[in-house]
Amino acid sequence: xxxxxxxxxKFVLKKxxxxxxxxxxxxSNSSNSDNIxxxxxxxxxxxxxxxxxxxxxxxxxxxxxxxxxxxxVRLVHVGVHKNGNAGDTLLxxxxxxxxxxYLAPIEFTLVNVHDVVTQELIDLINNxxxxxxxxxxxxxxxxxxxxxxxxxxxxxxxxxxxxxxPIVVFAVGYNRFRGQDDFDDLFKYNIELLxxxxxxxxLRNNGSIEAIKQYIDPSLHNKIFLQPxxxxxxxxxxxxxxxxxxxxxxxxxxxxxxxxxxxxxxxEESIFKNLAEIIKRIESEGWQVILYNNLNCDAEAAIWxxxxxxxxxxxxxxxxxxxxxxxxxxxxxxxxxxxxxxQMIPFGLNIPIFSLISHDKxxxxxxxxxxxxxxxxxxxxxxxxxxIHYFQSVxxxxxxxxxxxxxxxxxxxxxxxxxxxxxxxxxNNT
Numbered sequence: 138x139x140x141x142x143x144x145x146x147k148f149v150l151k152k153x154x155x156x157x158x159x160x161x162x163x164x165s166n167s168s169n170s171d172n173i174x175x176x177x178x179x180x181x182x183x184x185x186x187x188x189x190x191x192x193x194x195x196x197x198x199x200x201x202x203x204x205x206x207x208x209x210v211r212l213v214h215v216g217v218h219k220n221g222n223a224g225d226t227l228l229x230x231x232x233x234x235x236x237x238x239y240l241a242p243i244e245f246t247l248v249n250v251h252d253v254v255t256q257e258l259i260d261l262i263n264n265x266x267x268x269x270x271x272x273x274x275x276x277x278x279x280x281x282x283x284x285x286x287x288x289x290x291x292x293x294x295x296x297x298x299x300x301x302x303p304i305v306v307f308a309v310g311y312n313r314f315r316g317q318d319d320f321d322d323l324f325k326y327n328i329e330l331l332x333x334x335x336x337x338x339x340l341r342n343n344g345s346i347e348a349i350k351q352y353i354d355p356s357l358h359n360k361i362f363l364q365p366x367x368x369x370x371x372x373x374x375x376x377x378x379x380x381x382x383x384x385x386x387x388x389x390x391x392x393x394x395x396x397x398x399x400x401x402x403x404x405e406e407s408i409f410k411n412l413a414e415i416i417k418r419i420e421s422e423g424w425q426v427i428l429y430n431n432l433n434c435d436a437e438a439a440i441w442x443x444x445x446x447x448x449x450x451x452x453x454x455x456x457x458x459x460x461x462x463x464x465x466x467x468x469x470x471x472x473x474x475x476x477x478x479x480q481m482i483p484f485g486l487n488i489p490i491f492s493l494i495s496h497d498k499x500x501x502x503x504x505x506x507x508x509x510x511x512x513x514x515x516x517x518x519x520x521x522x523x524x525i526h527y528f529q530s531v532x533x534x535x536x537x538x539x540x541x542x543x544x545x546x547x548x549x550x551x552x553x554x555x556x557x558x559x560x561x562x563x564x565n566n567t
Contacts, residue, residue: 209244210562212236213261213268215290218247223431223454223462224368224478225273230459231367231375232272232307238374239555241562251281254292259299267303267562272341272366274312274477274498276328276349278320287324294330303336303561308364310477310498311345314399320352329353332360336561339364339554344501364554365505365547368478371485373548377463388419389429389469390449391479392438392493400475400495404516405441413445415521419528427452429465431476471531473524475515477502487544489536491527493520506543 216229237243246265248258262268275289285291313320332338332353339362340346346361371377392412393400401408416426428451430436439451454462463486466472472483475493480502484490492499492512503509513523530536 209242210240210267211244211246211265213246213248213265215248215250215268215270217273218249220456220458221432222478223457224476224482226457227459227462227482228273228366228368228478231371232269234376235367235370235374235551236269236555236558239552240558250275250290254285254290254296256296256299259296263299263301265302267305267336268300270304270306270309271339272308272310272364274310276309276320276345277312278318278324284321284323286327287321288327292327294327297327297330297334300334304331304334304338305558305561306331306335306338306340308339308341308366309345310341310366311348312496312498313348314396314496316399316402317396325352329357332357335360337362337554337557341366342498342501342505344497344504362554362557363505363550365551366477366481367485367551368481369485369502370544370548370551371463371482372487372544375463375485377460377467380464380467385470386422386424387469387471388424388426389452389466389472389474389479389483390416390426391429391431391472391474391476392435393432393475393479393495394434394437395432397437401515408515409438409441410445411520413442413447415524416442416447416449418521418525422528422532424471424528425450427469429454429469429472429474429479431455431479435476471528475499480512484540485544487537487540489527489531489540491524506547508539508543 214229214233216232217225218229220226233243233245246261248261250270252258270290277289278287281289281291283291285293328349329352332349338360340349341364343363346363349361350358367375397405419426426449428435428439428442428449430438430451430453433453433455436451436453439448442448452465454465457465462482466483466488467486469483469488471489471491472479473491473493474480474483475495477496477498480490480492480499484506490511492503493515494500494512495515499512500509503512510523511527513520517523
């Protein structure tokens with residue numbers, strides 16, 4: 138049918154000496170509000186785009202057909218734009234997919250959050266309609282350590298002042314670890330200016346909101362909003378295939394090993410002896426336990442588990458493209474995760490979760506969804522009993538409705554926030 142249409146168009150053009158021209162060109166990341174497409178390139182980077190809406194008009198005066206595309210909003214997206222940590226790999230294209238689908242057709246210019254901020258970059262930002270910063274745990278001092286901003290985006294105050302377009306900080310997390318040194322004084326000045334200049338400043342959990350409030354003037358507190366991480370809402374908007382023959386009784390177990398001294402406080406022996414016993418009990422119920430390593434360093438957990446008689450299969454997710462991260466999490470019927478995105482990604486896919494808490498952000502998320510019982514401190518003597526109770530709920534399918542209800546609350550918050558963004562960029566007022 139399509140071939141016939143193309144032949145007819147060619148015939149009309151030739152018959153009446155007409156020409157088709159294109160106006161308002163849109164790059165490959167531009168979008169319509171409906172049809173998201175995914176492509177993967179040889180280097181495994183994955184790009185999300187939404188197919189452009191096109192309308193054909195006939196200009197009688199010039200005798201040409203004009204193929205007109207939607208004029209996109211042009212935004213700079215500051216974030217992590219490469220495959221690495223499985224959580225970040227999926228997070229940043231998920232943000233773009235969410236905004237492309239529910240905000241407007243968008244042409245994104247991607248800027249790495251760790252790039253040096255120069256006047257040239259500020260000029261680039263000001264040549265767009267706005268800037269999106271986030272998400273992820275960007276408020277952390279030892280990743281991209283610097284004496285410029287004190288957090289991961291090292292934008293000095295004088296250059297931050299020069300940004301003239303709307304600034305949107307989207308679903309960012311306060312990621313300071315327990316026992317970690319506090320931020321330097323320069324962080325307070327930088328974050329206070331950022332909050333003040335932002336059209337929309339949002340953090341991904343209420344715990345982060347309360348933490349950031351300690352660094353800024355109380356007059357700015359009402360400028361901070363809650364915006365859940367888009368990975369917690371994957372089933373609502375992100376394009377992926379639901380497995381037709383999903384494996385049964387597979388538990389994905391994620392045990393983080395970055396900054397292990399801050400996470401485990403030199404108690405690895407007691408922690409992993411306990412975890413090995415938990416794995417044995419789970420396997421006795423007919424489950425297969427697979428270690429999901431969001432970062433390669435997480436494989437160190439296997440060394441400790443082997444010491445206590447358990448060596449589960451391992452799956453290394455680092456450097457996999459977003460679609461593969463989703464694919465592998467979707468193979469599990471239950472997930473026990475120690476990383477934030479080993480908690481949030483399966484939740485967003487409606488997979489029952491249990492959180493191994495070694496960082497405050499894990500508990501903050503569970504508090505926000507009103508299910509603190511879905512997690513326990515990794516050093517707690519009650520951990521084994523809590524996990525066995527969780528598995529009983531999984532087997533009896535008690536969590537499905539609760540997952541849906543919790544996700545619906547986060548989705549409502551997100552849609553309301555996108556309406557605010559619509560006003561800032563005056564998308565429907567032009």
